[in-house]
Amino acid sequence: MERVKLDRTHIGLQFLMMLISLLSFLVLACFVGEIVWIKDFQYFVILLSGVFAIFAGLIAMLRYYTQKESLTFLLLGVGFLAVGVLDVVQLIIDIGDFKNLFTYTPGEIYPFSSILSRAFLSLILFFSWVFRKKDSKKEKSKWNEKKIMLFVAGIFVLFSGIIASLVLSNVIEDSLWVVFAGIITFMFLLLSFIGYMFQKEWQYDNFHFWLIFAISFLLLSQIFFLPFLNLEYYNMMNLSIWAKFFAYVALLVGFLNSIYELYQKEVLIQKELEKKNKLLDETKKKVEEAYLVIRKEKWDLVRGEKKTSKKRKKK
Amino acid sequence: MVGTFFTLMYYIDMQEAGIAPNSGIDLLYKEQLQQKKEEKPVNKGFSILDFLVILSAFFVIGFLGYLVLNPEKQGADERNVHRSADVASILTAVSNYIDLKGEIPSNIPINSNCVSVGNEICKIGPYDCKGLVDLSFLTSNGNSNGGVISLPTDPSSKSINGSGYYISQDGQGNITICAPYAERNVDISFSKFVF
Numbered sequence: 186m187e188r189v190k191l192d193r194t195h196i197g198l199q200f201l202m203m204l205i206s207l208l209s210f211l212v213l214a215c216f217v218g219e220i221v222w223i224k225d226f227q228y229f230v231i232l233l234s235g236v237f238a239i240f241a242g243l244i245a246m247l248r249y250y251t252q253k254e255s256l257t258f259l260l261l262g263v264g265f266l267a268v269g270v271l272d273v274v275q276l277i278i279d280i281g282d283f284k285n286l287f288t289y290t291p292g293e294i295y296p297f298s299s300i301l302s303r304a305f306l307s308l309i310l311f312f313s314w315v316f317r318k319k320d321s322k323k324e325k326s327k328w329n330e331k332k333i334m335l336f337v338a339g340i341f342v343l344f345s346g347i348i349a350s351l352v353l354s355n356v357i358e359d360s361l362w363v364v365f366a367g368i369i370t371f372m373f374l375l376l377s378f379i380g381y382m383f384q385k386e387w388q389y390d391n392f393h394f395w396l397i398f399a400i401s402f403l404l405l406s407q408i409f410f411l412p413f414l415n416l417e418y419y420n421m422m423n424l425s426i427w428a429k430f431f432a433y434v435a436l437l438v439g440f441l442n443s444i445y446e447l448y449q450k451e452v453l454i455q456k457e458l459e460k461k462n463k464l465l466d467e468t469k470k471k472v473e474e475a476y477l478v479i480r481k482e483k484w485d486l487v488r489g490e491k492k493t494s495k496k497r498k499k500k
Numbered sequence: 501m502v503g504t505f506f507t508l509m510y511y512i513d514m515q516e517a518g519i520a521p522n523s524g525i526d527l528l529y530k531e532q533l534q535q536k537k538e539e540k541p542v543n544k545g546f547s548i549l550d551f552l553v554i555l556s557a558f559f560v561i562g563f564l565g566y567l568v569l570n571p572e573k574q575g576a577d578e579r580n581v582h583r584s585a586d587v588a589s590i591l592t593a594v595s596n597y598i599d600l601k602g603e604i605p606s607n608i609p610i611n612s613n614c615v616s617v618g619n620e621i622c623k624i625g626p627y628d629c630k631g632l633v634d635l636s637f638l639t640s641n642g643n644s645n646g647g648v649i650s651l652p653t654d655p656s657s658k659s660i661n662g663s664g665y666y667i668s669q670d671g672q673g674n675i676t677i678c679a680p681y682a683e684r685n686v687d688i689s690f691s692k693f694v695f
Contacts, residue, residue: 197549198549205556208560211564215563215567218684415568415570
Protein backbone atom coordinates (compact mmCIF):
# COMPACT_ATOMS: atom_id res chain seq x y z
CA MET A 186 0.00 0.00 0.00
CA GLU A 187 1.36 3.40 -1.00
CA ARG A 188 2.18 5.67 1.94
CA VAL A 189 0.47 9.04 1.97
CA LYS A 190 2.31 12.14 3.09
CA LEU A 191 0.64 14.26 5.74
CA ASP A 192 -0.57 17.73 4.84
CA ARG A 193 2.25 20.28 4.82
CA THR A 194 0.28 22.77 6.92
CA HIS A 195 -0.50 20.04 9.46
CA ILE A 196 3.22 19.21 9.79
CA GLY A 197 4.10 22.90 10.04
CA LEU A 198 1.55 23.43 12.80
CA GLN A 199 2.81 20.37 14.66
CA PHE A 200 6.39 21.63 14.69
CA LEU A 201 5.26 25.14 15.57
CA MET A 202 3.39 23.69 18.55
CA MET A 203 6.50 21.77 19.60
CA LEU A 204 8.75 24.81 19.37
CA ILE A 205 6.25 27.03 21.22
CA SER A 206 6.08 24.41 24.00
CA LEU A 207 9.88 24.36 24.24
CA LEU A 208 9.97 28.13 24.18
CA SER A 209 7.34 28.41 26.93
CA PHE A 210 9.38 26.03 29.05
CA LEU A 211 12.53 28.09 28.53
CA VAL A 212 10.68 31.33 29.30
CA LEU A 213 9.48 29.71 32.52
CA ALA A 214 13.10 28.78 33.29
CA CYS A 215 14.06 32.45 32.95
CA PHE A 216 11.57 33.44 35.66
CA VAL A 217 12.03 30.36 37.82
CA GLY A 218 14.33 32.17 40.25
CA GLU A 219 11.42 33.80 42.07
CA ILE A 220 9.19 30.69 42.15
CA VAL A 221 8.69 28.96 45.47
CA TRP A 222 8.33 25.26 44.67
CA ILE A 223 6.00 23.04 46.62
CA LYS A 224 7.64 20.76 49.15
CA ASP A 225 8.89 17.44 47.74
CA PHE A 226 8.11 18.61 44.20
CA GLN A 227 10.84 16.40 42.75
CA TYR A 228 9.61 13.22 44.42
CA PHE A 229 6.06 13.94 43.32
CA VAL A 230 7.04 14.48 39.67
CA ILE A 231 9.40 11.46 39.65
CA LEU A 232 6.56 9.29 40.93
CA LEU A 233 4.21 10.67 38.26
CA SER A 234 6.88 10.16 35.60
CA GLY A 235 7.41 6.57 36.68
CA VAL A 236 3.68 5.85 36.50
CA PHE A 237 3.42 7.56 33.09
CA ALA A 238 6.44 5.65 31.77
CA ILE A 239 4.92 2.31 32.80
CA PHE A 240 1.60 3.33 31.28
CA ALA A 241 3.31 4.46 28.04
CA GLY A 242 5.18 1.15 27.93
CA LEU A 243 1.94 -0.82 28.27
CA ILE A 244 0.25 1.25 25.54
CA ALA A 245 3.26 0.72 23.23
CA MET A 246 3.06 -3.04 23.83
CA LEU A 247 -0.66 -2.92 23.08
CA ARG A 248 0.08 -1.02 19.87
CA TYR A 249 2.68 -3.59 18.84
CA TYR A 250 0.46 -6.61 19.50
CA THR A 251 -2.52 -4.96 17.73
CA GLN A 252 -0.59 -4.83 14.47
CA LYS A 253 2.89 -6.31 14.43
CA GLU A 254 4.21 -4.00 11.72
CA SER A 255 7.30 -2.58 13.43
CA LEU A 256 9.58 -3.88 16.16
CA THR A 257 10.20 -0.28 17.25
CA PHE A 258 6.95 -0.30 19.22
CA LEU A 259 8.00 -3.45 21.04
CA LEU A 260 11.44 -2.04 21.85
CA LEU A 261 9.96 1.24 23.08
CA GLY A 262 7.25 -0.60 25.02
CA VAL A 263 9.62 -2.92 26.89
CA GLY A 264 12.11 -0.07 27.29
CA PHE A 265 9.56 2.28 28.82
CA LEU A 266 8.36 -0.38 31.24
CA ALA A 267 11.95 -0.72 32.40
CA VAL A 268 12.41 3.07 32.56
CA GLY A 269 9.28 3.33 34.72
CA VAL A 270 10.67 0.70 37.07
CA LEU A 271 14.07 2.47 37.21
CA ASP A 272 12.35 5.78 38.01
CA VAL A 273 10.36 4.24 40.83
CA VAL A 274 13.47 2.45 42.15
CA GLN A 275 15.30 5.79 42.09
CA LEU A 276 12.48 7.33 44.10
CA ILE A 277 12.54 4.51 46.63
CA ILE A 278 16.29 4.70 47.19
CA ASP A 279 16.18 8.48 47.41
CA ILE A 280 13.42 9.14 49.95
CA GLY A 281 14.03 8.63 53.59
CA ASP A 282 11.07 6.37 54.33
CA PHE A 283 12.85 3.27 53.03
CA LYS A 284 16.24 3.96 54.61
CA ASN A 285 16.03 0.90 56.85
CA LEU A 286 16.11 -1.29 53.75
CA PHE A 287 19.48 0.00 52.58
CA THR A 288 22.95 0.56 53.97
CA TYR A 289 23.37 4.14 52.81
CA THR A 290 22.08 7.58 53.66
CA PRO A 291 19.09 8.58 51.47
CA GLY A 292 20.00 11.23 48.92
CA GLU A 293 23.64 10.15 48.91
CA ILE A 294 23.49 8.45 45.52
CA TYR A 295 20.73 10.66 44.10
CA PRO A 296 22.39 12.02 40.94
CA PHE A 297 23.87 8.60 40.11
CA SER A 298 20.57 6.75 40.25
CA SER A 299 18.93 9.56 38.28
CA ILE A 300 21.50 9.51 35.49
CA LEU A 301 21.20 5.74 35.10
CA SER A 302 17.49 5.96 34.33
CA ARG A 303 18.19 8.76 31.83
CA ALA A 304 21.06 6.91 30.18
CA PHE A 305 18.94 3.78 29.84
CA LEU A 306 16.15 5.77 28.20
CA SER A 307 18.56 7.48 25.78
CA LEU A 308 19.96 4.08 24.73
CA ILE A 309 16.46 2.69 24.17
CA LEU A 310 15.53 5.69 22.00
CA PHE A 311 18.77 5.42 20.06
CA PHE A 312 18.26 1.72 19.36
CA SER A 313 14.62 2.36 18.43
CA TRP A 314 15.90 4.71 15.71
CA VAL A 315 18.38 2.06 14.51
CA PHE A 316 15.59 -0.56 14.33
CA ARG A 317 13.26 1.87 12.59
CA LYS A 318 15.98 2.57 10.01
CA LYS A 319 16.20 -1.15 9.27
CA ASP A 320 12.39 -1.42 9.11
CA SER A 321 12.10 1.44 6.63
CA LYS A 322 14.80 -0.08 4.39
CA LYS A 323 12.68 -3.27 4.29
CA GLU A 324 15.75 -5.27 5.24
CA LYS A 325 15.12 -8.70 6.56
CA SER A 326 15.87 -8.14 10.21
CA LYS A 327 17.71 -10.75 12.22
CA TRP A 328 15.87 -9.51 15.27
CA ASN A 329 12.67 -11.01 16.56
CA GLU A 330 10.47 -10.50 19.62
CA LYS A 331 12.48 -12.84 21.80
CA LYS A 332 15.80 -11.23 20.92
CA ILE A 333 14.46 -7.74 21.60
CA MET A 334 13.07 -8.79 24.98
CA LEU A 335 16.43 -10.34 25.88
CA PHE A 336 18.30 -7.28 24.61
CA VAL A 337 16.26 -4.86 26.75
CA ALA A 338 16.44 -7.22 29.72
CA GLY A 339 20.22 -7.34 29.29
CA ILE A 340 20.60 -3.56 29.36
CA PHE A 341 18.15 -3.38 32.27
CA VAL A 342 20.12 -5.94 34.30
CA LEU A 343 23.34 -4.05 33.50
CA PHE A 344 21.88 -0.75 34.71
CA SER A 345 20.27 -2.30 37.78
CA GLY A 346 23.64 -3.91 38.51
CA ILE A 347 25.34 -0.51 38.34
CA ILE A 348 22.73 0.95 40.73
CA ALA A 349 23.15 -1.99 43.13
CA SER A 350 26.94 -1.73 43.03
CA LEU A 351 26.69 2.01 43.73
CA VAL A 352 24.41 1.34 46.67
CA LEU A 353 26.61 -1.40 48.09
CA SER A 354 29.97 0.28 47.54
CA ASN A 355 31.11 3.63 48.83
CA VAL A 356 32.99 4.78 45.71
CA ILE A 357 30.53 7.49 44.76
CA GLU A 358 32.31 10.59 45.88
CA ASP A 359 33.29 12.16 42.58
CA SER A 360 30.35 13.91 40.90
CA LEU A 361 32.42 14.38 37.73
CA TRP A 362 31.34 10.85 36.83
CA VAL A 363 27.71 12.07 36.74
CA VAL A 364 28.59 14.93 34.38
CA PHE A 365 30.46 12.53 32.09
CA ALA A 366 27.54 10.05 32.04
CA GLY A 367 25.15 12.98 31.52
CA ILE A 368 27.08 14.15 28.45
CA ILE A 369 27.10 10.63 26.97
CA THR A 370 23.32 10.45 27.57
CA PHE A 371 22.90 13.84 25.91
CA MET A 372 24.90 12.67 22.88
CA PHE A 373 22.74 9.55 22.47
CA LEU A 374 19.58 11.66 22.69
CA LEU A 375 20.97 14.15 20.19
CA LEU A 376 21.85 11.32 17.79
CA SER A 377 18.31 9.90 18.11
CA PHE A 378 16.82 13.37 17.52
CA ILE A 379 18.93 14.04 14.41
CA GLY A 380 18.34 10.49 13.19
CA TYR A 381 14.56 10.70 13.48
CA MET A 382 14.52 14.18 11.93
CA PHE A 383 16.52 13.09 8.88
CA GLN A 384 14.58 9.84 8.53
CA LYS A 385 11.58 12.08 7.73
CA GLU A 386 9.07 9.51 8.99
CA TRP A 387 7.22 12.47 10.56
CA GLN A 388 6.07 13.39 7.06
CA TYR A 389 3.93 10.23 6.98
CA ASP A 390 3.22 9.37 10.56
CA ASN A 391 2.00 11.44 13.53
CA PHE A 392 3.60 9.03 15.98
CA HIS A 393 7.07 10.01 14.80
CA PHE A 394 6.28 13.65 15.41
CA TRP A 395 5.32 12.85 19.01
CA LEU A 396 8.51 10.81 19.36
CA ILE A 397 10.57 13.81 18.17
CA PHE A 398 8.56 16.01 20.56
CA ALA A 399 9.42 13.65 23.44
CA ILE A 400 13.11 13.48 22.48
CA SER A 401 13.33 17.27 22.27
CA PHE A 402 11.94 17.58 25.80
CA LEU A 403 14.32 14.85 26.98
CA LEU A 404 17.18 16.84 25.45
CA LEU A 405 15.98 19.90 27.33
CA SER A 406 15.74 17.82 30.50
CA GLN A 407 19.32 16.68 29.99
CA ILE A 408 20.51 20.26 29.36
CA PHE A 409 18.96 21.30 32.69
CA PHE A 410 20.49 18.25 34.38
CA LEU A 411 24.02 19.14 33.28
CA PRO A 412 25.68 22.03 35.13
CA PHE A 413 26.07 24.33 32.13
CA LEU A 414 23.22 26.77 32.71
CA ASN A 415 23.49 29.70 35.06
CA LEU A 416 20.67 28.59 37.39
CA GLU A 417 20.41 27.40 40.96
CA TYR A 418 21.01 23.66 41.42
CA TYR A 419 17.55 22.89 42.83
CA ASN A 420 15.87 24.92 40.06
CA MET A 421 17.80 23.04 37.40
CA MET A 422 16.89 19.67 38.94
CA ASN A 423 13.21 20.61 39.25
CA LEU A 424 13.04 21.83 35.65
CA SER A 425 14.95 18.80 34.42
CA ILE A 426 12.53 16.39 36.08
CA TRP A 427 9.59 18.41 34.85
CA ALA A 428 10.87 18.34 31.25
CA LYS A 429 11.31 14.57 31.53
CA PHE A 430 7.73 14.26 32.71
CA PHE A 431 6.50 16.29 29.69
CA ALA A 432 8.51 14.00 27.41
CA TYR A 433 6.77 10.93 28.87
CA VAL A 434 3.38 12.59 28.44
CA ALA A 435 4.21 13.43 24.79
CA LEU A 436 5.23 9.86 24.09
CA LEU A 437 2.10 8.54 25.73
CA VAL A 438 0.04 10.84 23.51
CA GLY A 439 2.01 9.53 20.53
CA PHE A 440 1.25 5.90 21.36
CA LEU A 441 -2.44 6.65 21.95
CA ASN A 442 -2.55 8.60 18.68
CA SER A 443 -0.94 5.69 16.88
CA ILE A 444 -3.57 3.27 18.19
CA TYR A 445 -6.33 5.73 17.24
CA GLU A 446 -4.91 6.07 13.72
CA LEU A 447 -4.67 2.31 13.41
CA TYR A 448 -8.37 1.89 14.16
CA GLN A 449 -9.23 4.89 12.00
CA LYS A 450 -7.31 3.28 9.12
CA GLU A 451 -9.25 0.05 9.65
CA VAL A 452 -12.55 1.97 9.45
CA LEU A 453 -11.42 3.68 6.24
CA ILE A 454 -10.36 0.38 4.69
CA GLN A 455 -13.74 -1.08 5.63
CA LYS A 456 -15.54 1.85 4.01
CA GLU A 457 -13.35 1.58 0.90
CA LEU A 458 -14.10 -2.12 0.70
CA GLU A 459 -17.84 -1.46 0.97
CA LYS A 460 -17.61 1.17 -1.78
CA LYS A 461 -15.65 -1.15 -4.05
CA ASN A 462 -18.15 -3.96 -3.43
CA LYS A 463 -21.02 -1.63 -4.29
CA LEU A 464 -19.30 -0.59 -7.52
CA LEU A 465 -18.63 -4.22 -8.35
CA ASP A 466 -22.33 -5.08 -7.80
CA GLU A 467 -23.41 -2.19 -10.01
CA THR A 468 -20.97 -3.22 -12.74
CA LYS A 469 -22.20 -6.78 -12.48
CA LYS A 470 -25.81 -5.58 -12.83
CA LYS A 471 -24.91 -3.46 -15.85
CA VAL A 472 -23.08 -6.38 -17.45
CA GLU A 473 -26.12 -8.62 -16.86
CA GLU A 474 -28.42 -5.98 -18.35
CA ALA A 475 -26.11 -5.61 -21.34
CA TYR A 476 -26.03 -9.38 -21.70
CA LEU A 477 -29.87 -9.51 -21.68
CA VAL A 478 -30.07 -6.72 -24.26
CA ILE A 479 -27.55 -8.47 -26.51
CA ARG A 480 -29.37 -11.78 -26.09
CA LYS A 481 -32.67 -10.13 -26.98
CA GLU A 482 -31.12 -8.46 -30.00
CA LYS A 483 -29.58 -11.80 -30.97
CA TRP A 484 -32.97 -13.53 -30.63
CA ASP A 485 -34.63 -10.79 -32.63
CA LEU A 486 -32.01 -11.17 -35.27
CA VAL A 487 -32.44 -14.95 -35.32
CA ARG A 488 -36.25 -14.58 -35.50
CA GLY A 489 -35.92 -12.01 -38.28
CA GLU A 490 -33.67 -14.40 -40.22
CA LYS A 491 -36.13 -17.28 -39.72
CA LYS A 492 -39.03 -15.15 -40.93
CA THR A 493 -37.14 -14.09 -44.07
CA SER A 494 -36.09 -17.69 -44.77
CA LYS A 495 -39.75 -18.86 -44.40
CA LYS A 496 -40.88 -16.12 -46.78
CA ARG A 497 -38.19 -17.19 -49.22
CA LYS A 498 -39.35 -20.80 -48.94
CA LYS A 499 -43.01 -19.80 -49.55
CA LYS A 500 -41.91 -17.87 -52.57
CA MET B 501 -21.68 28.18 -15.15
CA VAL B 502 -18.61 26.43 -13.69
CA GLY B 503 -20.70 23.30 -13.04
CA THR B 504 -21.87 23.25 -16.65
CA PHE B 505 -18.29 23.59 -17.81
CA PHE B 506 -17.17 20.61 -15.69
CA THR B 507 -20.16 18.51 -16.89
CA LEU B 508 -19.24 19.33 -20.48
CA MET B 509 -15.61 18.44 -19.80
CA TYR B 510 -16.72 15.22 -18.16
CA TYR B 511 -18.76 14.13 -21.19
CA ILE B 512 -15.93 15.03 -23.56
CA ASP B 513 -13.54 12.96 -21.40
CA MET B 514 -16.03 10.10 -21.37
CA GLN B 515 -16.31 10.14 -25.14
CA GLU B 516 -12.53 10.21 -25.51
CA ALA B 517 -12.17 7.32 -23.09
CA GLY B 518 -14.92 5.42 -24.91
CA ILE B 519 -16.92 4.73 -21.77
CA ALA B 520 -20.69 4.43 -21.78
CA PRO B 521 -22.34 6.86 -19.36
CA ASN B 522 -23.75 5.50 -16.07
CA SER B 523 -21.94 2.14 -16.23
CA GLY B 524 -19.88 0.74 -13.33
CA ILE B 525 -16.63 1.81 -15.01
CA ASP B 526 -18.20 5.21 -15.50
CA LEU B 527 -18.78 5.50 -11.73
CA LEU B 528 -15.13 4.62 -11.05
CA TYR B 529 -14.12 7.22 -13.59
CA LYS B 530 -16.35 9.80 -11.92
CA GLU B 531 -14.72 9.03 -8.59
CA GLN B 532 -11.23 9.46 -10.04
CA LEU B 533 -12.23 12.79 -11.54
CA GLN B 534 -13.64 13.89 -8.19
CA GLN B 535 -10.37 12.92 -6.47
CA LYS B 536 -8.41 14.90 -9.05
CA LYS B 537 -10.58 17.92 -8.36
CA GLU B 538 -10.16 17.53 -4.58
CA GLU B 539 -6.37 17.30 -4.81
CA LYS B 540 -4.92 20.59 -3.69
CA PRO B 541 -2.02 21.96 -5.68
CA VAL B 542 1.26 21.36 -3.80
CA ASN B 543 2.54 24.64 -2.49
CA LYS B 544 6.31 24.55 -2.75
CA GLY B 545 6.80 28.17 -1.69
CA PHE B 546 7.94 29.59 1.63
CA SER B 547 4.82 30.08 3.71
CA ILE B 548 4.27 32.22 6.81
CA LEU B 549 4.06 28.99 8.82
CA ASP B 550 7.59 28.01 7.74
CA PHE B 551 8.75 31.45 8.74
CA LEU B 552 7.12 31.07 12.19
CA VAL B 553 8.70 27.62 12.68
CA ILE B 554 12.18 28.95 11.85
CA LEU B 555 11.64 32.01 14.03
CA SER B 556 10.55 29.84 16.98
CA ALA B 557 13.59 27.59 16.49
CA PHE B 558 15.85 30.66 16.65
CA PHE B 559 14.04 31.83 19.78
CA VAL B 560 14.53 28.42 21.44
CA ILE B 561 18.27 28.51 20.72
CA GLY B 562 18.40 32.16 21.80
CA PHE B 563 16.69 31.45 25.12
CA LEU B 564 19.06 28.54 25.76
CA GLY B 565 21.97 30.89 25.14
CA TYR B 566 20.38 33.44 27.45
CA LEU B 567 20.05 30.80 30.18
CA VAL B 568 23.74 29.87 29.83
CA LEU B 569 24.69 33.48 30.60
CA ASN B 570 21.55 34.45 32.58
CA PRO B 571 22.54 38.08 33.24
CA GLU B 572 19.46 38.51 35.45
CA LYS B 573 20.67 35.83 37.85
CA GLN B 574 24.18 37.20 37.73
CA GLY B 575 22.85 40.65 38.68
CA ALA B 576 20.67 39.20 41.44
CA ASP B 577 23.62 37.22 42.84
CA GLU B 578 25.76 40.36 42.89
CA ARG B 579 23.01 42.31 44.66
CA ASN B 580 22.60 39.48 47.18
CA VAL B 581 26.33 39.54 47.92
CA HIS B 582 26.02 43.31 48.41
CA ARG B 583 23.08 42.75 50.79
CA SER B 584 24.98 40.13 52.80
CA ALA B 585 27.89 42.52 53.19
CA ASP B 586 25.53 45.34 54.24
CA VAL B 587 23.71 43.18 56.79
CA ALA B 588 27.02 41.95 58.20
CA SER B 589 28.38 45.50 58.49
CA ILE B 590 25.22 46.77 60.24
CA LEU B 591 25.30 43.83 62.66
CA THR B 592 28.98 44.46 63.43
CA ALA B 593 28.30 48.16 64.04
CA VAL B 594 25.33 47.39 66.33
CA SER B 595 27.37 44.78 68.17
CA ASN B 596 30.28 47.21 68.66
CA TYR B 597 27.91 49.88 69.94
CA ILE B 598 26.35 47.43 72.41
CA ASP B 599 29.81 46.32 73.57
CA LEU B 600 30.68 49.96 74.18
CA LYS B 601 27.48 50.98 75.91
CA GLY B 602 26.78 47.70 77.67
CA GLU B 603 23.11 47.62 76.73
CA ILE B 604 20.90 46.98 73.75
CA PRO B 605 19.43 50.26 72.42
CA SER B 606 15.78 50.53 73.36
CA ASN B 607 14.69 51.50 69.86
CA ILE B 608 15.54 48.02 68.51
CA PRO B 609 12.13 46.32 68.64
CA ILE B 610 11.58 43.04 70.44
CA ASN B 611 10.07 40.68 67.90
CA SER B 612 10.69 37.03 67.11
CA ASN B 613 9.98 37.69 63.45
CA CYS B 614 12.61 39.90 61.85
CA VAL B 615 10.44 41.01 58.91
CA SER B 616 7.61 42.81 60.68
CA VAL B 617 6.03 46.22 60.42
CA GLY B 618 8.08 48.72 62.42
CA ASN B 619 11.34 46.72 62.16
CA GLU B 620 12.70 48.44 59.07
CA ILE B 621 15.86 50.46 59.62
CA CYS B 622 15.53 54.14 58.75
CA LYS B 623 17.92 55.81 56.32
CA ILE B 624 20.36 58.18 57.90
CA GLY B 625 19.99 61.83 56.97
CA PRO B 626 17.06 64.16 56.53
CA TYR B 627 14.49 61.36 56.52
CA ASP B 628 11.30 60.89 58.51
CA CYS B 629 11.94 57.90 60.78
CA LYS B 630 8.41 57.63 62.13
CA GLY B 631 7.43 53.96 62.28
CA LEU B 632 11.01 52.93 61.43
CA VAL B 633 14.03 51.98 63.53
CA ASP B 634 16.39 54.92 63.87
CA LEU B 635 20.02 53.76 64.09
CA SER B 636 21.57 57.20 63.60
CA PHE B 637 23.54 56.66 66.81
CA LEU B 638 25.72 54.22 64.86
CA THR B 639 27.15 56.85 62.53
CA SER B 640 30.32 58.68 63.29
CA ASN B 641 28.31 61.83 64.06
CA GLY B 642 26.33 60.11 66.76
CA ASN B 643 29.13 57.91 68.05
CA SER B 644 32.39 59.60 68.88
CA ASN B 645 34.25 56.29 69.24
CA GLY B 646 33.85 55.50 65.56
CA GLY B 647 30.98 53.77 63.84
CA VAL B 648 29.66 53.46 60.37
CA ILE B 649 29.95 56.53 58.16
CA SER B 650 26.53 55.92 56.71
CA LEU B 651 23.96 53.14 56.87
CA PRO B 652 23.73 51.13 53.70
CA THR B 653 20.44 50.73 51.81
CA ASP B 654 19.09 47.74 49.94
CA PRO B 655 19.77 47.98 46.17
CA SER B 656 16.16 47.04 45.36
CA SER B 657 14.42 49.06 48.06
CA LYS B 658 12.07 51.74 46.75
CA SER B 659 11.17 53.11 50.15
CA ILE B 660 11.79 56.85 50.64
CA ASN B 661 12.75 56.66 54.29
CA GLY B 662 13.46 52.98 54.91
CA SER B 663 16.78 51.33 54.10
CA GLY B 664 15.21 48.01 53.11
CA TYR B 665 16.99 46.16 55.93
CA TYR B 666 15.18 45.06 59.09
CA ILE B 667 16.37 44.65 62.67
CA SER B 668 14.91 42.93 65.69
CA GLN B 669 15.91 41.42 69.03
CA ASP B 670 14.36 38.46 70.81
CA GLY B 671 14.67 39.96 74.29
CA GLN B 672 17.26 37.38 75.28
CA GLY B 673 20.35 39.03 73.87
CA ASN B 674 20.06 37.97 70.25
CA ILE B 675 20.11 40.65 67.55
CA THR B 676 18.92 39.73 64.06
CA ILE B 677 19.31 41.77 60.91
CA CYS B 678 17.69 40.59 57.70
CA ALA B 679 17.27 41.60 54.07
CA PRO B 680 13.74 40.70 52.91
CA TYR B 681 14.33 42.09 49.42
CA ALA B 682 16.93 39.40 48.72
CA GLU B 683 16.30 37.96 45.26
CA ARG B 684 15.87 34.43 43.86
CA ASN B 685 14.50 32.98 47.12
CA VAL B 686 17.78 33.56 48.95
CA ASP B 687 17.40 34.04 52.70
CA ILE B 688 19.77 36.71 54.04
CA SER B 689 19.49 36.98 57.80
CA PHE B 690 22.34 37.25 60.30
CA SER B 691 21.98 36.92 64.07
CA LYS B 692 24.40 37.55 66.89
CA PHE B 693 24.24 36.91 70.60
CA VAL B 694 25.47 40.14 72.16
CA PHE B 695 25.24 39.20 75.82
